[in-house]
Amino acid sequence: MNRLCKSLKVHEFWAVAGFAAGLSMMSASALADAAKPNAANAAHGQAIAAQVCVACHAADGNSPAATYPKLAGQHADYLVKQLADFKSQGGKPPARSNPIMSGLAATLSDQDAIDVAAWFASQTTKPGYARDAKTVPLGQRIWRGGIAEKGVPACAACHGPTGQGIPVQYPRLSGQWADYVAAQLNAFQQGTRNNSEPMRQIARRMSDDEIKAVADYAAGLH
Incomplete structure (x- = not known):
């Protein structure tokens, strides 16, 4: 009889322990779910x-x-x-x-x-335009083919032929202000913007004229 009681108590202990562990896991899961952002509003x-x-x-x-x-x-x-x-x-x-x-x-x-x-x-970008016709050929060449002798890849490889970009990694540049794009390339070049190592390396290999030309070209992409 004593053995039976002891056996029942042991089973009860592990049942309670298992139940408590289950509650703990459920609580942790609930907290984790609560911490996750909801769908976009x-x-x-x-x-x-x-x-x-x-x-x-x-x-x-x-x-x-x-x-x-x-x-x-x-x-x-x-x-x-x-x-x-x-x-x-x-x-x-x-x-x-x-x-x-x-x-x-x-x-x-x-x-x-x-x-x-x-x-x-969800909003529609107002189209931009290239302002300097003289630099369009250079900007187009850099966008489409890069600068081989400097190890600069084509902008289109990451940002797309028409500047639509790729979510998360590469922004849409089509229609973006040319001065803003040039300012960001300069920031990468000077090390004041540090959230993309590939862009830092690319910008450091470009001259100011090349930066201005490709930024102006990107503004006119559709």
Whole structure:
């Protein structure tokens, strides 16, 4: 009888222990799921854009001046990554140095970033144009074939023949302000933008004239 009681108690112990372990795993899983961002809510993103982004990028992402990039039609995943890169990670300086954007990005949650990126991605980019006819041949040559003697690959290899880019890794450059594209290439060249090692290496091999020519050409892509 004693042995039977002891056996039952042992079984009860392991049953309770197993139940507790199961609850613990379920709780951990629930916490992990709760921490994950939800699906993108473009309507919420529109509200954020109207409050936080409108002054520089306009409510629909078609910024009025080349100082600020056009965000309309940009890949959502790429925008989310850039917002994360403006934030300090683990006490380290942000991968993209911009005091204004770092301050704004710090106020956005992961879900906010997903939502506002979805809103801008859903908008239509206003077309741009190449302004300097004299540099179009050089810009086109670099975009389509790179600069072989300098080890510069064709821009089209990553950003596409018409500048549509590839989500997450490579942004859409079609219609983007030429001055903004040139400024970013200069930032990669000078090491003040550090969130793409391939672009840092490429920009360092290009002259100022080559940068201006390809940036101007990209602005006119459709």
